[in-house]
Amino acid sequence: MVLARGALASGGRMADTQAMDKMPVAGAPAPDLALPDERGTIHRLSDERGRWVVVYFYPKDDTPGCTTEACEFRDSWRAVQAAGAVVLGVSPDGVASHQKFKKKYELPFTLLADEDHAVAEAYGAWGEKSMYGRKYFGVLRKTYIIDARGKIARVFEKVKPRGHAAEVLAALRG
Numbered sequence: 001m002v003l004a005r006g007a008l009a010s011g012g013r014m015a016d017t018q019a020m021d022k023m024p025v026a027g028a029p030a031p032d033l034a035l036p037d038e039r040g041t042i043h044r045l046s047d048e049r050g051r052w053v054v055v056y057f058y059p060k061d062d063t064p065g066c067t068t069e070a071c072e073f074r075d076s077w078r079a080v081q082a083a084g085a086v087v088l089g090v091s092p093d094g095v096a097s098h099q100k101f102k103k104k105y106e107l108p109f110t111l112l113a114d115e116d117h118a119v120a121e122a123y124g125a126w127g128e129k130s131m132y133g134r135k136y137f138g139v140l141r142k143t144y145i146i147d148a149r150g151k152i153a154r155v156f157e158k159v160k161p162r163g164h165a166a167e168v169l170a171a172l173r174g
Helices: 016-022 064-075 077-082 095-105 118-122 164-173
Strands: 033-036 042-044 052-057 085-091 110-113 126-131 134-139 142-146 152-156
Touching (some): 033 118, 052 164, 064 085, 077 085, 077 164, 095 110
Parallel strands (some): 085 110
Antiparallel strands (some): 126 134, 142 152
């Protein structure tokens, strides 16, 4: 099980290729997680057995791309529920940040605080990024659809925020 604190000893200095090597693939068991939501309540992926789960990793609350992605999931929430799924958004932001973000945009799904990015690492969603020529480590935008048995059914890599919720919904319906 991947726990919120101290579960991985790499300290986040994992190369992007290492993140790819660690990335779970379709058909594999999804790494469990235990993270606090925007209220501080711990959520475990294993508690969702029997339901389909969308786990999406995003870099930061209340930034343009992350807001677009979250609001599209919000707008398709009823359809996602009708497809028998729940949504878990995961970022390294803390509980207080998630609480503000969720309230500001009226997000109906759970946001999980992965402050030490151990869960992102376990899912291959933490790695080297580049912006304006500067290299740094951060969340790689990825989404996993996990089936009712806890196995990864679909992986979306290098997610573009606009239109992503529709892609996920199509996959859930397919």
